[in-house]
Amino acid sequence: MNKRLLLIISVLLVFTMIFSACQNTDTGKPSEEETIKIGWIGGLTGDFAPWGTCESNAANLIAEQTNANGGILGRKVEIISYDTRGDAAESVNAVKRLITQDKVIAVLGPNTSGQAMSITSVLNEHKVPNIATVATNPTVTVQTDGTVNPYNFRICFIDPYQGAVAAGYAADRLGYTKGAVLYDVSSDASQAFSEYFQQTFIEKGGEIVAVEGFKGGDVDFRPQLSKIKEANPEVILFPYNYKDVALSANQARELGITATLMGGDGWPSEVLMEMAGEAIEGSFIVNHLDIADPVVKEFTEQYVEKYDIKPEINAYLVHDAFKLLEAAIIDANSFDTVKITESLTKVTVEGLTGTIRLSEEDHNPIGKQAAIQEIVNKEYVFKERYSPY
Amino acid sequence: MNVFLQQVVNGLSIGSIYALMSVGYSLVYSIMNFSNFAHGGVIMIGAYLGYFCLTQLGVPFILAIIMTAIGAGLLAVSIERIVYSSLRKRNAPSLYFLISAMGASIFLENIIIASPIGPTFRSYPAIFSSTPIMLGNTALSRIDLLMFIISFISLILLIFIIEKTKIGLSIRATAFNIKGSTLMGVNVDKVIFIIFLLGGLLAGIAGMLFGMKYTVYPQMGEITTKSFIAAVFGGLGSLPGAVIGSILLGLIETMSSAYISSQYRDLIAFTLLIFILIVKPTGLMGKSTEDKA
Numbered sequence: 001m002n003k004r005l006l007l008i009i010s011v012l013l014v015f016t017m018i019f020s021a022c023q024n025t026d027t028g029k030p031s032e033e034e035t036i037k038i039g040w041i042g043g044l045t046g047d048f049a050p051w052g053t054c055e056s057n058a059a060n061l062i063a064e065q066t067n068a069n070g071g072i073l074g075r076k077v078e079i080i081s082y083d084t085r086g087d088a089a090e091s092v093n094a095v096k097r098l099i100t101q102d103k104v105i106a107v108l109g110p111n112t113s114g115q116a117m118s119i120t121s122v123l124n125e126h127k128v129p130n131i132a133t134v135a136t137n138p139t140v141t142v143q144t145d146g147t148v149n150p151y152n153f154r155i156c157f158i159d160p161y162q163g164a165v166a167a168g169y170a171a172d173r174l175g176y177t178k179g180a181v182l183y184d185v186s187s188d189a190s191q192a193f194s195e196y197f198q199q200t201f202i203e204k205g206g207e208i209v210a211v212e213g214f215k216g217g218d219v220d221f222r223p224q225l226s227k228i229k230e231a232n233p234e235v236i237l238f239p240y241n242y243k244d245v246a247l248s249a250n251q252a253r254e255l256g257i258t259a260t261l262m263g264g265d266g267w268p269s270e271v272l273m274e275m276a277g278e279a280i281e282g283s284f285i286v287n288h289l290d291i292a293d294p295v296v297k298e299f300t301e302q303y304v305e306k307y308d309i310k311p312e313i314n315a316y317l318v319h320d321a322f323k324l325l326e327a328a329i330i331d332a333n334s335f336d337t338v339k340i341t342e343s344l345t346k347v348t349v350e351g352l353t354g355t356i357r358l359s360e361e362d363h364n365p366i367g368k369q370a371a372i373q374e375i376v377n378k379e380y381v382f383k384e385r386y387s388p389y
Numbered sequence: 390m391n392v393f394l395q396q397v398v399n400g401l402s403i404g405s406i407y408a409l410m411s412v413g414y415s416l417v418y419s420i421m422n423f424s425n426f427a428h429g430g431v432i433m434i435g436a437y438l439g440y441f442c443l444t445q446l447g448v449p450f451i452l453a454i455i456m457t458a459i460g461a462g463l464l465a466v467s468i469e470r471i472v473y474s475s476l477r478k479r480n481a482p483s484l485y486f487l488i489s490a491m492g493a494s495i496f497l498e499n500i501i502i503a504s505p506i507g508p509t510f511r512s513y514p515a516i517f518s519s520t521p522i523m524l525g526n527t528a529l530s531r532i533d534l535l536m537f538i539i540s541f542i543s544l545i546l547l548i549f550i551i552e553k554t555k556i557g558l559s560i561r562a563t564a565f566n567i568k569g570s571t572l573m574g575v576n577v578d579k580v581i582f583i584i585f586l587l588g589g590l591l592a593g594i595a596g597m598l599f600g601m602k603y604t605v606y607p608q609m610g611e612i613t614t615k616s617f618i619a620a621v622f623g624g625l626g627s628l629p630g631a632v633i634g635s636i637l638l639g640l641i642e643t644m645s646s647a648y649i650s651s652q653y654r655d656l657i658a659f660t661l662l663i664f665i666l667i668v669k670p671t672g673l674m675g676k677s678t679e680d681k682a
Contacts, residue, residue, distance in 0.1 A: 212652075213651050214650035215654075217611065222643075227401060246510075254521050256521070274512060
């Protein structure tokens with residue numbers, strides 16, 4: 001009995017020695033040729049798998065391209081991806097592991113606000129920056145009391161911004177002066193979208209003639225739409241997802257409303273075209289980018305060539321996050337995480353999703369252009385990149 | 390004035406959907422004294438049946454609606470046989486029925502999600518032109534008109550069956566007093582079979598119309614919550630009560646979003662309903678718990 005126990009203990013000790021020895025050779029003498037490590041977290045399994053896999057793939061692709069061009073500051077780059085299953089607690093573990101074991105200089109991802117918010121304290125403790133990809137909730141970078149999370153950044157625009165873009169485009173480019181809104185009272189994003197639409201539309205000299213609400217799960221919008229019709233707006237904002245968009249658009253046309261419809265990134269979907277193709281003809285939507293944009297097309301082709309599948313929108317955002325990080329490292333001329341963090345708000349990058357410069361005040365992209373798409377013959381046709389400011 | 394008329398049309402059209410659904414609740418309640426929440430599931434399956442009849446089998450509309458009604462009727466009857474009949478034989482309290490009904494409803498929803506049909510939204514092919522009939526400035530959609538007509542015919546037929554036929558007489562007798570009618574030679578099993586069949590037929594029609602008007606998805610049974618509330622409001626167990634309650638709920642909802650605030654629509658509409666139920670606990674047409682149907 002005692003012999004076996006001794007054996008087990010000695011075997012364990014040997015392993016410990018081997019591992020600690022390995023660790024020592026890894027971190028003991030940093031050489032000039034050593035690759036620099038960048039972490040990525042997100043859901044590779046579970047509900048978010050399609051988006052997570054795409055992001056992680058895209059990050060690897062960009063790292064490869066960067067290495068082929070000589071790396072960053074002469075050093076090769078390596079992406080280390082950990083699966084969070086879309087879970088907030090798992091994200092904390094993944095980031096801890098990335099920072100303490102893998103010694104990453106920055107973390108890219110995750111692709112939901114919930115995960116991005118959970119890792120703040122770990123980032124602050126170790127002073128390592130994170131650039132979130134599609135976490136659109138405002139509180140990811142700025143807490144509700146107004147304090148900025150020093151190491152949380154994001155590459156995408158936030159929910160309220162979509163509203164400002166839609167309003168600016170409607171007023172400036174389309175020349176509308178009378179707007180109306182129908183929004184989902186049970187959704188935060190829809191509410192923020194509609195508030196900022198109204199605010200910006202009024203700032204631009206327009207008038208909001210009707211604001212109506214419904215509750216998620218409703219299928220009949222005609223009482224609200226009849227009121228909107230009476231107010232006779234030129235443009236109506238539908239800031240919610242495709243199912244409700246399809247139903248409300250069809251019902252609006254049924255009631256004889258001819259106003260232009262506008263929406264956000266909740267619209268694009270094959271089902272929407274099938275359900276309401278005719279009703280949304282001539283509508284405008286605010287999206288993160290347009291895949292028909294030539295700059296974007298090139299990256300899409302490279303991605304398809306390597307992975308043999310069409311990339312999701314996340315691929316472009318992780319691309320831009322990587323490019324921003326690269327620029328910050330070059331600006332800082334150092335791999336020190338604190339210096340990189342300082343540089344993140346100093347550099348400007350031409351990304352696939354627009355010109356990117358992060359604000360010092362809220363760590364969100366400043367005046368990032370959104371892609372405006374028009375629906376023509378049941379296709380999303382790219383109009384222009386647009387920013388209301 | 391025009392807007393008011395339009396809102397009346399909107400309210401009636403929403404109310405008539407509630408009516409088709411709430412009658413099924415009332416029918417079952419009048420005999421078995423429990424709220425059959427599986428009804429929402431049957432409506433949902435009905436919507437899918439109609440969808441597949443039209444898109445996969447390509448049958449004409451009238452035939453599709455008849456097939457759907459029969460399919461949903463058979464489903465409702467089999468739910469009764471599988472889920473409720475054993476409870477009934479053991480004289481289980483109505484709470485058990487209620488819980489089994491909820492279970493059946495969740496089962497139906499999830500079987501669609503798990504099946505190859507999946508959780509995606511589906512839309513019926515356009516059978517009727519979506520251009521509305523304009524009465525002055527008031528838009529009257531063709532599908533609404535059709536729904537009015539079909540709901541009206543189905544409800545008239547139902548009332549005829551209940552009031553004028555022999556089976557209707559036994560349904561009314563059973564509703565009045567289940568033990569007494571058994572003693573008088575009424576076959577209660579048969580009566581229960583008939584009410585589930587009738588409820589199912591109507592659920593199939595309601596589901597198909599609902600699907601045509603809006604869309605089809607596994608959670609659509611949830612909309613029946615409101616029709617159930619309408620049935621309670623009208624007086625559970627009373628058929629005319631269910632119809633009137635539904636139409637009124639549709640109108641109250643529409644008018645509160647039209648003239649008070651659409652953001653607070655449900656709050657206003659349901660506060661009003663609670664108030665009415667406080668004043669008249671049995672609902673508008675409900676008499677006492679003894680005297681139903």
